[in-house]
Amino acid sequence: xxxDNVIYVGNKPVMNYVLAAVTQFNEGAKxxxxxxxxxxxxxxxxxxxxxxxxxxxxxxxDKIQIGTExxxxxxxxxxxxxxxxxxxxxxx
Amino acid sequence: xxxDNVIYVGNKPVMNYVLAAVTQFNEGAKxxxxxxxxxxxxxxxxxxxxxxxxxxxxxxxDKIQIGTExxxxxxxxxxxxxxxxxxxxxxx
Numbered sequence: 001x002x003x004d005n006v007i008y009v010g011n012k013p014v015m016n017y018v019l020a021a022v023t024q025f026n027e028g029a030k031x032x033x034x035x036x037x038x039x040x041x042x043x044x045x046x047x048x049x050x051x052x053x054x055x056x057x058x059x060x061x062d063k064i065q066i067g068t069e070x071x072x073x074x075x076x077x078x079x080x081x082x083x084x085x086x087x088x089x090x091x092x
Numbered sequence: 093x094x095x096d097n098v099i100y101v102g103n104k105p106v107m108n109y110v111l112a113a114v115t116q117f118n119e120g121a122k123x124x125x126x127x128x129x130x131x132x133x134x135x136x137x138x139x140x141x142x143x144x145x146x147x148x149x150x151x152x153x154d155k156i157q158i159g160t161e162x163x164x165x166x167x168x169x170x171x172x173x174x175x176x177x178x179x180x181x182x183x184x
Contacts (some may be wrong), residue, residue, distance in 0.1 A: 043135040045174040049160045064156040065133070068141045078116070082137040 005029045009036040009044040017047040022055045025090050034086040037069060041084045048086045062089040080088065097121045101128040102134040109139040114125040115149045117182050123154065129161060133176045149159045154181040 005024055009017050017034070022030050036044035052059045065085045070078045101109050107170055109126070116124050128136035142152045157177045162170045 007111065029109050039131075039134050041137050044173065045133050045176060047157050048158060049174045053182060061158065063160065066137050066140060066153065066156065068145060080143045084137060 005031060006033045007047070007085055009034060010039065011039045011043075011046055014043055014046045014050060014068050016067055017043070018050045019045065021088065025051075025059065025088075032085070032088045035083065037083045038081045040067050041082065042088060044084050048088060051088065053067065056090065058091050059088050060091060062087040066089065097123060098125045098127055099139070100131045101126060103132065103135075106135055106138045106142060109135070110142045110147065113180065114141060114146045117143075117148055117151065117180075122182050122184070126180065127175065129174055129175045130173045133174065136176050136178060140180060143180065148182065150173045150183050151180050152183060154179040 006089055007017050007020050007024070021032050021034065034044045034047050048061060052061070055073075063086070068080050068082050069083050074077050099109050099112050099116070112123050114127065124140050126136045140153060144153070156179070159175050159177075160172050161175050162172055165171050
């Protein structure tokens with residue numbers, strides 16, 4: 001899957017990410033991955049739910065993975081944060 | 093799976109839920125489900141990650157499901173919130 005079918009969810013309103021995902025599907029993507037870290041994880045789940053329940057009924061959740069990523073703080077300490085990847089698939 | 097192997101993650105510190113899950117496994121549970129709604133979803137992911145990476149290395153993620161639940165507000169309106177269920181399994 002090309003890397004440009006990935007939506008990174010951050011602190012913007014959910015609808016921004018929903019529209020980004022819907023746009024990618026409407027431009028022909030068969031799969032879109034929604035990724036987030038830390039507190040944005042809840043928003044990534046919201047994004048996936050809104051895409052499949054309100055916009056594209058033929059999109060399903062193919063797989064969900066969670067993990068832990070290690071980030072460097074400004075001081076050079078390492079901080080562990082949880083991450084999520086939600087793989088959405090359009091069933092044509 | 094009996095309902096008492098479910099940990100509901102809310103607003104307490106992550107370690108509370110981690111210890112609840114570890115205790116259930118140590119009391120013999122083969123599977124523990126971690127559930128959360130709304131903003132607590134990130135904390136549910138943290139809980140699963142800490143359990144399997146720091147406490148019980150033989151615990152793996154069996155399945156992850158996300159969904160949408162409808163809650164009634166005090167005024168009687170219905171509000172939709174995202175939910176997550178993380179199914180953890182101990183590999184004996």
